[in-house]
Amino acid sequence: MDERKMRMIIEKVIEKMEEQSSIPVEASGRHVHLSKEHVRQLFGDDRHLSIKKELSQPKQVQYNQRVTLIGPKGIIQGVTLLGPARGNTQIELTKTDALKLGIDPPVRESGDLQGSASLWIAGERGVVLAEESTILAKRHIHMEPADAQRLQVEDRQKVAVRIMTNRPVIFEDVTVRVHENYRLSMHIDYDEANACNYVPGTRGKIISID
Template sequence: MDKRCVNSEEFVREITRLVVEALQEQQRLERSTPIGVSNRHIHLDRADMDALFGPGSELTVKKMLGQPGQYAAEETVTIRGPKGEMSRVRVLGPLRKETQVEISIADGFVLGVKPPVRESGQLEDSPGIEIIGPKGSVKKERGVIAALRHIHMTPEIARRLGYRDGQYVQTRIEGLRGALLCNVLVRVSEKYALEMHIDVEEANALGVKNGDRAFFVEEE
């Protein structure tokens, strides 16, 4: 047999193998989501923005975030609880209907509050906190939570995956400290981009960073 023919066959087999592997990896990635790691931060309403930074003040964009229209602002505040305080807590924009402080469980130990693990906006029976800005301070009766892990996605992606808004799913983290994450809330909207949000404690435990991926687990 001509040696050139053998080499050609080996070349074709190698190319075929690489194409198949690339297609398999693409299919795998289609059932995954990028990860966004959320450190402590605060969302302000208009009244608290005025009290903390001055009447009519506006947030200054520092960095755009993964979700369309969402950004980290240049502005920061200090939050103070019964036991301690934390400075340079980043304000996220745009302004919201109600002020919400998102911290980790460990942050709660430092501040002396017990944040419930909640979906964003569910502030009933959550602890309050004092918020201190450059122009004044406010004492909130509620609003401190530890964010429930969740995934933002568009309706198109939700249909492809067979998910619905408000559903709880499982995702798998790969790597040395990988794990199966249960009770991941699905949030569906045309305004969203695909991204799973976990807090910094979860990220440290799993050994992941912004941009790493979590894989959807098919439940029977």
């Protein structure tokens, strides 16, 4: 085998090894998870919601319908609505969105809503005040137990991840979330994505574990 072919084979092996040790990264835009009661008030009921597409995490969907967010200083129209319905309405924004709306939501993990910001939400059939509903989503990684074992991490651990783009950034304090129903993916918001020149297909690599 000549040197050129050998070099190509070695490069492909290295590329495969790097892929196996890296994590796909997804940029998450502003979106809303409604409670069943708020679905009823804004759209009638969930029979009036139609699925646009399935998301990377199992059983999570995006609807065709959208909502408007109303804050003290501004509004944002056409906000993505995700499902299925949850026990409590949760709105996830970027800091840029929050400044436009005139609110100051905390950085929180999903579901940690006590003391968070409130917003009005407008839908096809009405308007509701979603109290203690709004957060800046803390960056995190979803993974199955097999992925956690391969990457040598545990549920709830905090890690630092290097985002591998032409403008690489290291994100610290990234929460690992392990569950058998998860699929491997790191989630960052659009502000974070813009900071590192994110493009679809971007991957990250865990470089340290707390």
